[in-house]
Amino acid sequence: MVRSKPPSKKKQRGVDFNKIKRKIGRKLPPPKNATNTEIKSKAIILPEQSVASDKAGLAVSKKGLTLKELLQQTSHHNAKVRKDALIGIKDLVRKHPAELKLHKLAIVEKLRERISDENKSVREMLYQLLKEVIFPGSKEDIPGPFISLIMVYIFNAMTHLSIDIRLMAFKFFDLVVQHYPSSFLMYAEKVLQNYEDILRKNQTYLQDRGKLKSALVGLVRGLSLLPCNERKADSSDEKVLDTQRTLHAFELEVPMKHTGISSTIKKLEDLMPVLVNCFLEFTSSVRQMPVLETQSFDCMQCALQSIDLVCKFFFYGTNKHQTAYDGSYAMACGENAMPVFLRKLLEVFPLNSKQDVSEKDHDRYFILNAGITEIFLHFSGWNCTHAILMEKFLEFMETSVSGQISCNTRSSKALREKHLVSLLQFFPKLLSQITGNWKSRLLQAFTKAFKDCKTESSLKLACLSVIKEMLLPSRMQGTLLLDATDTEILDHQITWIRELPLLLLQFGDKHLSSSKVVLHLLLRLAQFAPMNSSLAWEYENMQHSLRDFYCTCLDKGSICYGPFIKLPRDCQELSICCLYYFSSLDSLMLRALSCCCLSNNLEPFVLFRIIEVLQSAYKAGHVxxxxxxxxxxxxxxxxxxxxxxxxxxxxxxxxxxxxxxxxxxxxxxxxxxxxxxxxxxxxxxxxxxxxxxxxxxxxxxxxxxxxxxxxxxDSKPTRLSEQSIIKLSKSLSEYLIDAASSIPENDDGSSDSVRLRNCVYLLIPCFFLFDRSDKLLNLVLDLMGSSLGENYSSVEYAFDLSRKICAISSVLLFMYKDVKIQRRLLLCQVSVNRILHNILFQSSTETNMPLEQRQRIQSAVDQLQSATSRLYC
Incomplete structure (x- = not known):
């Protein structure tokens, strides 16, 4: 099998240019032989061409921006820039207050656009700017145009789609009301409508209670400005308890062009069920929680305060509006005239009475229950309430007032006392209308609270005001609220009366308002207690315990002054007037009063008032x-x-x-x-x-x-007995010599006119007595003459003798100047001659007398002889 030939490896020849592969979308770099056309240079800054030269003399912020530039930046699209612009305005206005005075309306006109800003931090920054700088700096100016500029945008924000912006708008309105209270009355109808709308939709943000709280706090502040004749515990009984404005004043203060009175009242009526429903919704949500959260408690408290303020507006106002209010809610309530929605509020009372909650939650539930109770007692038809519901309220009143609700901390006790003060004002009416066992139980609870509460507490002062109303007839109605023939009520009244002198000693001069209330109560008791009644008898027996209030005279002669000396004049006046109504002022009380009169700390006016009142009491047969x-x-x-x-x-x-x-x-x-x-x-x-x-x-x-x-x-001739004349003659001889001797002479031997007038003031009473009794004059002259017959040889005696001779001579000279006494001296020539003889004898025989004294005696003898010779010639 023929083997395949491997691929031949050809040698690569040298490459002149490498082809660089470029990615699609990448920008080609500039060629290496490209010409760089970039020019680098530095700016030349000339002072006269700087932008800062345009701001010379203008107020600028830390960043060098003027007020105009900052206001423009408040509309920037970037929230951070808007916020920084507000910060810059804040710093600029603080540094240059004149800018706000000059451009106040322009600033507000631009800043108001940020009330509905979508960014929360910008709105908060605007709120701080208005609160800390703009409003305080504009307080002295007329707020009319200022308020109208900002209120348009606040109302616009109140209807914004964003809940946060709507709630923040109420916060802005609350800020306006804080600085310009009349703004609430001017825009009451529209504001109440917006509050009603926001509270009806509170289901959408019940989970975020902090937002709702901001709206409710503003509502409470605004409703507190509503005019009413709310009854107050006033210590002054001379003023009618009508210190608040009436609804008629409301009509005068709020022009009709701003709002109609009837439409405002209608909005308040529509707001009431909304507030109640809001409170009930929070109540139902709170019951599902193990603890009462702070935000929930604050919202519930604000809702109750709002309901209470509306009730005060209607039920402490004029009869005209009260009738209208009752009539508008005369629904199908059976015998009860109370509105149905308020009956729903009462059905949840008392809120969470479980014992396994914390002390803090106990306090919070107590505040809410006290608020519901106060609202309940505002209504005139509460006495027709169902018996079971009425039992709940009476039981709460009893346990609260008697202190059966445990308070383990000082802050808890102070908090509960504060709310009990508001409830105590209803006690007189409550006790006058309930019957049976509950009257006895409430009286015992009140008496226990009165005796147990601390002297310096506000609860003690409130108890005194309630006692005044239950003990004495009403000035408006002229009748007693409590039946004085009821022995049980009388026992409690006697207990209250016996505490009053002790309270005066405990108050001392540290609690003046409380002392004044007690003194007013004592004076009213003395004036209006029926004659021969048990109350009048108790006032009579009070004299012994009241004596220490003025002064305590101890057995060893020392004196311990009571609080009377250090009290202000109005309190002293009240306590002095109380003295007149004792049927018999005893000697011990008069002794205490005399000690007060002798005190250097007592004002002369008060001393004369004591004399005047005691004189009136004497004329009335009381002394x-x-x-x-x-x-x-x-x-x-x-x-x-x-x-x-x-x-x-x-x-x-x-x-x-x-x-x-x-x-x-x-x-x-x-x-x-x-x-x-x-x-x-x-x-x-x-x-x-x-x-x-x-x-x-x-x-x-x-x-x-x-x-x-x-x-x-005395009269002329004198009616003094012979024994008195004899005893008085010895005293008068010494008195006349001392009176004349007390006139210090000037260096030239003369005496000034003021000193002479004072001497005459001392001598005049004696001259009246001498004119009425020749025997007294003869005895006095004989005693003065015989006092010169003693002879001692000492320098001290010589000096006393010189002083005595000059004094006797001065007395005789004063007698010679008085026409009536001149006639009497004609009958006493023997006694006068004896005095002259003794003076001459002593001056001639006395060897230890200095030359200066001799000269003075000789001058006195010469004057006396000259006057005598003119008298007998």
């Missing part, structure tokens, strides 16, 4: 005459004038600390004495007391005040 006079004597004898030497070294009488006040007190007391009836009987009661007090070592001004009391009660 015994002996106690009343003892109060006056104590006040004048113990009041301390500062400085005790009331002659200033310079200046005038007005610069003395409280001498003018004491003069006014003396005049007021003397005026009261002149109005007390028979002066002779009053003098017989006071004579010995005043004479004894004057004989004590009292300051001159106090002795002068007591002498003025005698002058007011």
């Amino acid at each position: 015994q005459i002996a106690d009343h006079l003892s109060f006056f004597v104590t006040l004048l004898a113990c009041f301390r004038v500062y400085p005790e030497n009331f002659y200033p070294s310079s200046g005038n009488d007005e610069k003395i600390l409280n001498h003018g006040t004491f003069k006014a007190i003396t005049s007021a007391i003397c005026s009261c004495l002149s109005q007390m009836g028979d002066d002779n009987l009053v003098l017989q009661t006071l004579e010995k007391i005043i004479v004894d007090e004057i004989s004590l070592n009292l300051p001159l001004v106090n002795k002068c005040a007591l002498l003025r009391m005698l002058v007011v009660l």
Whole structure:
């Protein structure tokens, strides 16, 4: 077999050009011998040709953009550019506030387009820009055009197809309402319509409760601006409890061109069932969860607050709108006039009363149940509610108020107290209309809460306001809400009354509003408690426990002042007025009041009010005459004038600390004495007391005040007894010498007019007594003369003798200047001559007396002899 030949291998020859295979679609590279036409150059920058030269003097952002450029970029197709533009505007306006004032409307007109921006971060950035910069910077300007510009785009966003944009629009509206509250009333009808639409469609985003919360929070804020006459726990009883605006004010505040009142009310009526359904939907979804999530709780709470605010609008408004509201919902509810949709809300009450939930969930369910209860109690027809449902509410009220619901943390207790304050306002009406065992149980729960709650808590203040309404007749109706003849109710009322003085001591001067409420309550109780009733008797017995509120006089003479001294004037005025209504003010209470009057911390106005009220109480027969006079004597004898030497070294009488006040007190007391009836009987009661007090070592001004009391009660001729005249003469001789000696002389030996007037003020009461009794004048002159007959040989005595001689000479000179006393001195020539003889004898025999003192004595003797010679010639 022939073998086949293998293929022959031919040697390849050298190849001059290799053929390169190119792939289809690839661009051919340039040939190697191609000419490079690229030109490289550098720009020449000239300062006068820079773009920055066009922005010289303009406000620019960190990136060098002007406000106009930034506003243009807010419409850029790129979301990041739009957001950066908003950030730039924020920085520029903060750095240059004048730009906002100049271009406010232009800025808002451009920014409002971003309210419906599809990008969430852009909308959030716009919200922050408006909240932190635009609205605060435009607060002082008139918001009319400003609001109208932005509200058009907000309403447009509220009807957007995107749920996120719609909900964000409500957030923008809430921001507008925060800064311009009147905007809600201006656009109420349209806003409520949009809220109704968004809440009807809440099924689509129940899972994202945070979005719905933003809309509900704005609704709550807007509804809180609705006018109403909501009743408040006001501490002032002199003002009618009508501090909120009425629906008539609503009509005046919201022009008809913006919205019709009737259409706004209709929108509120349409919104109510939507809010209730929204709340019920959340309730049904929450029941399927082991815990109450924060977002769910917030949404439910906002829904309840909205329902409550609408109820307040209708049921605390005028009768006109309340009747319209009740009539519009007078559906087939049997005996109950409550709307059907609200009855559905009440059927789920109480929410989740299980015991296996956390403390936090307990608090949240309590807040929701308290909200439902408050809505329930707003309705006038609640007392016709089905018995089983009514039992639920009464049981919740009892357990809540009495504290049977456990609170383990401080925050939990504070939270529950806050909501109990809102519920307590319904207690008077509730107790006046329920019957049977529940009235007793609620009264016990309320009394327990009143006694157990802390002194400084808001719950204590709320309890006091409720007590005021249940204890006293209504000022509007003039009748008691509770039957005072019911012994069980009376027992609780007595318990409340007995707590009031203790509360005043506990409040002290730290809780002024609470103290004022208690004092108002005491005053109203004193004014309106029926005579000879148990309540009036309790007020009378309160005097002993109330005494410590003013002052406590301890056995060792020390004084412990009560809260009365440190309270403001209005509280002091209330407590003073309470004194008038005690049928018999005892001596211990008057002693406490006198201690308060003697305190340096008491204002003069309050002191005079005490004197005035006690004088009125005396005229009404509430103060015994002996106690009343003892109060006056104590006040004048113990009041301390500062400085005790009331002659200033310079200046005038007005610069003395409280001498003018004491003069006014003396005049007021003397005026009261002149109005007390028979002066002779009053003098017989006071004579010995005043004479004894004057004989004590009292300051001159106090002795002068007591002498003025005698002058007011005495007559001419004097009615003072001989024993009093003898005892008084010794005191007056020393008093006159001390009064004249207290006048300091100038360097030239003269005395200024102010000091002389003060001396005359001290001497005048004595001159009145001398004019009425020659015997008293003779005794005083004899005692002054005999006081110069003593002889001692010492330098100290010589100085005292010189002072005494000058003082006696001054007293006699003052007597010579008084016309009435001049006539009396003619009958006392022997006593005057004895004084002159003793003065001359002592001045001539005294060897230890300095030359200066001798000269002063000689000057006084010369003046006295000259005046005597003129008198007897």
